[in-house]
Amino acid sequence: MSGSSYGKLFTFTTWGESHGKALGVVVDGCPAGIPLNETDIQAFLDRRKPGQNRYTTKRAENDTVEILSGVFEGRTIGTPISMVVFNQDQRSRDYSEIASYYRPGHADYGFDAKYGFRDYRGGGRSSGRETIGRVAAGAIAMKILTALGIEVHAYAEEIGGICCETVDLSLCAQNPFYMPDNQAAEQVRKAAEKRMAEQDSMGGIIACQIKHMPAGIGEPVFEKLDANLSKALFSIGAVKGVEVGDGFAAAKSSGSKNNDSFLPPDPTDEPKRGLSLKKASNHAGGILGGLSDGSDIFIRAAVKPTPSIAREQQTVNREGRPVTISIKGRHDPMIVPRAVVVVEAMTAVTLVDMLFADMTSRMDSICRFFGRDYRRLTKTHTLCKAPDEP
Numbered sequence: 001m002s003g004s005s006y007g008k009l010f011t012f013t014t015w016g017e018s019h020g021k022a023l024g025v026v027v028d029g030c031p032a033g034i035p036l037n038e039t040d041i042q043a044f045l046d047r048r049k050p051g052q053n054r055y056t057t058k059r060a061e062n063d064t065v066e067i068l069s070g071v072f073e074g075r076t077i078g079t080p081i082s083m084v085v086f087n088q089d090q091r092s093r094d095y096s097e098i099a100s101y102y103r104p105g106h107a108d109y110g111f112d113a114k115y116g117f118r119d120y121r122g123g124g125r126s127s128g129r130e131t132i133g134r135v136a137a138g139a140i141a142m143k144i145l146t147a148l149g150i151e152v153h154a155y156a157e158e159i160g161g162i163c164c165e166t167v168d169l170s171l172c173a174q175n176p177f178y179m180p181d182n183q184a185a186e187q188v189r190k191a192a193e194k195r196m197a198e199q200d201s202m203g204g205i206i207a208c209q210i211k212h213m214p215a216g217i218g219e220p221v222f223e224k225l226d227a228n229l230s231k232a233l234f235s236i237g238a239v240k241g242v243e244v245g246d247g248f249a250a251a252k253s254s255g256s257k258n259n260d261s262f263l264p265p266d267p268t269d270e271p272k273r274g275l276s277l278k279k280a281s282n283h284a285g286g287i288l289g290g291l292s293d294g295s296d297i298f299i300r301a302a303v304k305p306t307p308s309i310a311r312e313q314q315t316v317n318r319e320g321r322p323v324t325i326s327i328k329g330r331h332d333p334m335i336v337p338r339a340v341v342v343v344e345a346m347t348a349v350t351l352v353d354m355l356f357a358d359m360t361s362r363m364d365s366i367c368r369f370f371g372r373d374y375r376r377l378t379k380t381h382t383l384c385k386a387p388d389e390p
Contacts, residue, residue: 053208
């Protein structure tokens, strides 16, 4: 198994390298009939493309997407959707020196140990450009979630130790850091200027909120919703930690404080399957026992500082001899702002995959889909009959 594919029912496979001819993705398991064109995908890719401001890499790529298959007359047709983005501004010469040594904080040594060979041009498959395919797949998943009334919103909660005091999602597009707090964003700007002058980089935390997720989505043992969301976020190269709800803070709490009390259902709420309960608090972050509980889901991803920095560092070459290096090339002083949409994308594809799996978890749902009367099944203990059958 190559490890370049994700999902079980709604699946995608990314391909391509940072300095290869192109990168892309093949999405399979997408239902037919969804309105889709390049503009839908491009809106998401534009949020992660390089060269948008002085706090991102200066690599000049438009990241223009082309849909090659799976769409006809503006709608998905149920077959694999293939998308491609051609690289335009590779400068592989900037990386020729890297072939002789292992960069601190990068996957260079791991690739050599695994394959005995590596693509040193920008990291190859371990480059952040690989996420182009993820974001394109996530754009399709977001259309499915929108149709179901489910919202996914990610934002930079903290950069360089500077945390948002307020959350107003409408402010994210007003600053280059995608933070929902303009005052915090201004503090980050000043800190970033100082860090860049020192030829260093910054990390941060990306928060993601999922609203209107129905209860009971997930599997209670090895395919838990929180476990799969965590796996999805950990698959992003720069992510080094994931929290759901209170996360590690729950370890310092007590049961009486950490437990979320359930409240009686509101009779004015729209009817849903089973009871539609609310909670007095949400320390669990919307997931209990690996299943969604109907409240907002909160998940956070810790993103490490960009490892490629111009400041001198100590490492070893391929012969194991110590060397002093200063990494050349065009690199982000911080990864967080461009990674926000990647977190959204990986969250969206995971939710869609698990929503599709849930469709077969109850016999009444299966009967309803095929136009059968589940009540007769429960009374007669026989196969479902059509409503008009005796």
